[in-house]
Amino acid sequence: MRLEGKIAVITGSSRGIGRATALTFAREGAKVVVNCRANVSEGEEVVSAIKNSGGQAILVQADVSVPQEIKAMFERTVGEFGGLDVLVNNAGIDRPKPFFELTVSDWDETMKTNLYGPFLCAQEAARIMLERGGGKILNTCSVRSLYHAGRQGNIAYSASKAALYNFTTTLAKELAPTIKVNGIAPGPANTDISAVWDEETRNKALEDSYLRRLVEPQDIANAFLFLASSEADAITGELLVVDGGYNLL
Numbered sequence: 001m002r003l004e005g006k007i008a009v010i011t012g013s014s015r016g017i018g019r020a021t022a023l024t025f026a027r028e029g030a031k032v033v034v035n036c037r038a039n040v041s042e043g044e045e046v047v048s049a050i051k052n053s054g055g056q057a058i059l060v061q062a063d064v065s066v067p068q069e070i071k072a073m074f075e076r077t078v079g080e081f082g083g084l085d086v087l088v089n090n091a092g093i094d095r096p097k098p099f100f101e102l103t104v105s106d107w108d109e110t111m112k113t114n115l116y117g118p119f120l121c122a123q124e125a126a127r128i129m130l131e132r133g134g135g136k137i138l139n140t141c142s143v144r145s146l147y148h149a150g151r152q153g154n155i156a157y158s159a160s161k162a163a164l165y166n167f168t169t170t171l172a173k174e175l176a177p178t179i180k181v182n183g184i185a186p187g188p189a190n191t192d193i194s195a196v197w198d199e200e201t202r203n204k205a206l207e208d209s210y211l212r213r214l215v216e217p218q219d220i221a222n223a224f225l226f227l228a229s230s231e232a233d234a235i236t237g238e239l240l241v242v243d244g245g246y247n248l249l
């Protein structure tokens with residue numbers, strides 16, 4: 001098992017990419033903290049699935065943008081499992097809107113979840129990891145993080161993910177050599193985020209992907225597993241694009 005005995009917090013792991021990552025990490029021997037903001041029953045289902053397969057997991061309901069809730073989540077992690085080895089900053093929201101319709105509160109909501117959340121979680125996690133002498137922080141960026149790939153009609157999301165990429169590379173410098181910090185940039189993925197797309201948007205995503213497919217949550221979970229494992233111990237400050245060739249020019 002590639003994460004035997006490791007302790008991992010995965011934000012936004014009640015659904016989609018986070019859920020697949022939680023199940024994968026647990027299967028590989030990690031003790032997993034499953035997190036959600038609102039959909040507690042879905043989070044409980046993930047914890048049950050892990051326990052039913054012989055793994056260890058707890059659910060912590062916490063909003064990544066609320067400092068007290070995040071502090072409490074990491075205190076509970078240490079209390080229950082005794083430390084922390086891997087943080088996956090995965091919770092994110094996508095609220096596409098034409099530029100002139102965007103309000104300050106749309107902008108705030110996106111930035112608070114997609115950018116402040118990873119900052120708050122990384123700060124709490126890094127304190128624990130530095131004391132333990134090692135750890136990994138992994139951020140769910142996006143192909144929208146890449147400077148040429150922001151999406152018209154989705155500028156707040158694109159800006160938040162571009163900033164998260166810079167946060168990733170800069171934090172890698174701040175926390176070296178003890179903690180490794182990397183990001184993954186999923187392309188259009190088969191989750192609740194894409195379930196609301198109309199046919200035209202879905203077809204365009206398929207057409208623009210050289211592999212003619214959306215990315216599955218398990219594809220991203222596999223990439224997170226690699227970066228969390230000791231196989232990636234020489235890697236920091238990198239962005240691994242997992243997008244079915246969507247970003248190829």
Ligand SMILES: NC(=O)c1ccc[n+]([C@@H]2O[C@H](COP(=O)([O-])OP(=O)(O)OC[C@H]3O[C@@H](n4cnc5c(N)ncnc54)[C@H](OP(=O)(O)O)[C@@H]3O)[C@@H](O)[C@H]2O)c1
Pocket residue numbers: 011012013014015016017018035036037038039040062063064065090091092093094113140141142143185186187188189190191192193194
């Ligand atoms: N799907 C794509 O095409 C795609 C592409 C590139 C990047 N990504 C990124 O991948 C990540 C996961 O996306 P997904 O498609 O798997 O999303 P998803 O299916 O919509 O799931 C989102 C998860 O995040 C949680 N969440 C949302 N806001 C939160 C908050 N403030 N605090 C704590 N948890 C919160 C949700 O919990 P609740 O259910 O309780 O709200 C849920 O568990 C996101 O960062 C997204 O931007 C997705």
